[in-house]
Amino acid sequence: GESVGLHLPTLSVQEGDNSIINCAYSNSASDYFIWYKQESGKGPQFIIDIRSNMDKRQGQRVTVLLNKTVKHLSLQIAATQPGDSAVYFCAENNAGNMLTFGGGTRLMVKP
């Protein structure tokens, strides 16, 4: 499941800083949103989800914010660590069995 993308947007942060990864979704009818993390050579891994009746949800070191007005989703990672380096995908679902994934953002953590 390697996502090697020469054209992926890249966010470079210093270890210990907070990271914010943004995602714009397309379907105003989507009611469920998920963030996935994909490390090199691996399949995506679920991080956190949020339903459209919420605007914020917190996990361990991660927070997802949802702004339905502008169809925007963000993932905040507190105290970013080298192990957080990966490609991050947002995904949306608007009923049915299909998740629609965004194009991904590469997070690089500098030691």
Add this chain to the structure above:
Amino acid sequence: GAGVSQSPSNKVTEKGKDVELRCDPISGHTALYWYRQSLGQGLEFLIYFQGNSAPDKSGLPSDRFSAERTGGSVSTLTIQRTQQEDSAVYLCASSLASGFTGELFFGEGSRLTVL
């Protein structure tokens, strides 16, 4: 292992050949998904199996693509008469919940290269 297992991990084939990709989901997971990931792209939904229900094939890009799931467990994705644009990583995922949940457990994928 206890995760989703896919094989082969890498497959190189010539244009026009058929290929089969295999997925072993997590034991007990009733839902199984196939996605395709092209270089530098997000994941493209292909097909979904849930229990004994008819599969959702809405994402299959052409009739050269088919998939089956035998006995509610192992799934095989078949691509006939492969084309160069079929080159991608094919990811399988499974889920325990009967209703939709985004918490899919992905395998490491099968990288297909069509020469």
